[in-house]
Amino acid sequence: MGLIFLSTFNAIAEPFATCPSKAFLIQQSKANLFGVNLATGNSQTLSSQMNTSGKVNAIGFSVHDRFLYGFGYEANTLVKIGRDYQVLPIDGITGLPNISFYVGDVAVSDNAYYAYRRGASYGLYRISLDSEDPTYKQATQIINGAALDLRIYDFAFHPLTGLLYSVDSNGDLHQLDPTTGSSQLLGNVGQSGTFGAVYFDASGKFYISRNSDGYVFRINVSESSPTAELFAYGPSSSSNDGARCATAPLVDDDDTSIDYGDAPSSYGTSLDDNGARHALDLNGLYLGTAVSGEAIPNVDDDDDGVAFVTGFETGLETIVITSASAEGFLNAWVDWDHSGTFDENEQAIEAAPVIAGTNISTINVPISAVVGQTWVRFRVSAESEMSATGGVDNGEVEDYLIDVTSNGVSVQAYPGGVDWVTLAYEDFWPQKGDFDFNDLVLNYRTKTYVKEDQVISYQVEGEITGVGASYHNGFAVRLQGVDASNIDTDKIHYEVANQLQNTNPVETGRDEAIIMIVPDVWDHVVLPAGCEYFRVQTNCRDINKVYFRVRLPLITPIAQANAPSGLLDPFIFAAAGHYHGPHISNGNTRGWEVHLKNQAPTEAFDDSLLTTGDDYSDPDKSLYYQTDNGLPWALKIGDAWAHPIEKVDLLNAYPSFEAFSQTNGLQNPTWFNNPTAQKTIEQ
Structure with missing residues (x-):
């Protein structure tokens, strides 16, 4: 038988x-x-x-x-x-x-x-x-x-x-x-x-x-x-x-059963880098109110399980509150020396037991910690021992940007420590073009560091969230009124696309400090097969945003009352070496800029471009970058914004914007919360 x-x-x-x-x-x-x-x-x-x-x-x-x-x-x-x-x-x-x-x-x-x-x-x-x-x-x-x-x-x-x-x-x-x-x-x-x-x-x-x-x-x-x-x-x-099947990838392209970290790649984030990762269990152990998986890191930043009660000041103790869904162990690492890695001696919390609910921990900030923004990684798991990288079959990883300050230094964040404003640009200026406001879309925020009423440093950071332009554009920020020679270029921290940059972002030959953060956006975005643009087409939205950060210490502090702060002056410019439309005929691509409405251009701008095409600027009245009926070529929205799909006019995607613009914001102040269905890309 x-x-x-x-x-x-x-x-x-x-x-x-x-x-x-x-x-x-x-x-x-x-x-x-x-x-x-x-x-x-x-x-x-x-x-x-x-x-x-x-x-x-x-x-x-x-x-x-x-x-x-x-x-x-x-x-x-x-x-x-x-x-x-x-x-x-x-x-x-x-x-x-x-x-x-x-x-x-x-x-x-x-x-x-x-x-x-x-x-x-x-x-x-x-x-x-x-x-x-x-x-x-x-x-x-x-x-x-x-x-x-x-x-x-x-x-x-x-x-x-x-x-x-x-x-x-x-x-x-x-x-x-x-x-x-x-x-x-x-x-x-x-x-x-x-x-x-x-x-x-x-x-x-x-x-x-x-x-x-x-x-x-x-x-x-x-x-x-x-x-x-x-x-x-x-x-x-x-x-x-x-x-195993030796011809199969280690993880399928559409596998969302893994939770990854969000820090730059040098810290170990992606699978290729042996980044920190946890098997997803919606009913198991995690931090905060929920956890989600992702096929690639950084697509869905859902970190919500850690709160910092006090700031990170050198030589002092920081109180951290974590919320856990179940019992487990908490480990944490802080990049105190800003090396771009979590070293073994930088473990700040080691196998601390946590219970379901609220937990209080402390982190001792070394007196030798480098002042400035850096990354901290939290990992919760049923396993007590683990490293800052590698895979675990339960729990969650959450990465956070923190500010380490010396005693007496305050940080003024715009719009907030973890909040963004959205910047959206049209690059056909001085012509209206397709007016879809997705040629370049960014999340954006700044920090101003103040000690004894003196500004000692600036930081600009953001994420490129959409590129619908055929032209090559760069992104820059002007520190209006700050001399370029007052930037301590030897101490600048400059990263784009999670990679440290070895170039000086301060534009040479200028009186004011103009920071060329991304000289050509197309050099840093990666398009999957079948995508013509970056995160502006319905089938091309699940692509990693491009993160950037520049820290700009000053040689001589500036009195806070005389120093720029808040939004600063973010703008786009024509990337060198590429055609950028018929209005640039003298080869001076750097002379082309687009700023927010009624913001004057920089000293590098070609003034002869004003009032050409559809531009109705009037410098005598401090009017810049607007059409005859007040429509701008650049927008600032006070939140993460769903930008229009490629070739969808802004007024079709957001009909209430026209009255907002024509009345200088008196009507429809929340126009950006009312998109037309299926006309926009959610962030």
Whole structure:
């Protein structure tokens, strides 16, 4: 009856529907199969009843037929596993020694299963899985286990090179040629133990899982000195073997089951950077009132679980209130030295127990902390120990920008510490153009640092949220009345798109301080396939915003009463080296600027452009950048704004704006809250 059952069962076995991104992990003396998200270490039981009473080991996923293959201890032969997770012994396998195997994988370019065992009587074997191959189901010894003597517990095929890789118990990384059995020692990766499950992803990154603690490490095998970096905290087991589809990405492009951080990439945010990330559980442990997952970091900044009762002043203690959904542990790191990373000695809260509800913690600000804006990362999890990066299978990560000040320094934020205004520009000036106000759209805020009634520093930060322009535009801010020579250029902090910039943003050859924050917007936005513009088309809205920040210390403080503050003077200008319309005929692209309504241009502006086209400026009356009926070419909206879809006129998207503009704001002051349905892009 058993043989009849297996034969019938084999006839109805079906392969997996896809090449899955999740890894497979098989454990226990009676085989149990788990699905593992290597990005977070999160695991789920796929089956505890697999049609066998024994172990299954040496498993590998075949990209050729989408079955799992492995060595079944009960059947003492090669087995395969389909989408129903049932173990099917494969009849007719010949040439294998009468012993079990615990190291195996299926080749990517060759439809064959490879198994290895140490010892002169064993070695590396190849079994063809191709029914058209004359050697189908025949095991061929590639090399014996005396010539290839490795203390390894699993290996995996590289999806691009076709070579095998494994890490032995001492932490040595080995590369094997499956055609000859020759091996090459590539170096020690810095971790030791029994690595019973190893995997590759489609990009060629190698992952090893340690049995004793479940830690998953990532290795770039193409480096000259490969090292293992802690990547995630996975399930531990004394009996462990793994497999995955080597041609699948580690995480699917549309996978929103992970919560990422929001800090710049240097802090470890994206998956490529081994950023901080947690498996999403809406009913589990998180900070604040809710948590959401995202396919890529920064798309949805929903951090709401941490409040700072007091400021961060050097040498003093800061009180932090956190709200947790359940019991767990809180860890936090602060970049005190502004290095762009969270160092081990910068952990500010370590494994602090939290309860469901409100929790109070303290952070000691070092006397040596660098003054200025920096990042703090909070991670809550059921795990007490973790680093500032890597994956965890529960909890949440929240990143915040904070201001570290010295004693006596106050920060005046516009419009508020965590609030934005929206700036929206039309770049056809002095012609009206399509008037959709999405040629450049930004979230924007400033900070003015004051000590003893003297301004000592400025900061401008923002996010590019929409680019619907064919022209190349730059974005700048003028500190009106501040001499360019008074900016301490040696101490400027300047970053765009989460990357520190090594250039001086203060425009040269000018009397006033003009800060060229983004010389050409198109140099920093990335368009997915099928998108012509950046976040202004309905099918192209889920793209990372481009963050920028400039900190501008002054050499000589300025009396607060005489210093600019608040909005300052943000404007766009024509990027050098690109055509910018028929009104720029003398090659002076820098002479073209667009400011907010009735804001005078800078000293770099070409005055001959005023009153041309549709422009009705009148400098004698301090009127600038408006049409004959008062419509502007630039807007400031006091909140995050849903800008018009590309080629949708502002007056069609927001009909009440016209009266607002013509009456200088007396009518329809909240026009921006009343968009026409399906005419705008929500931020």
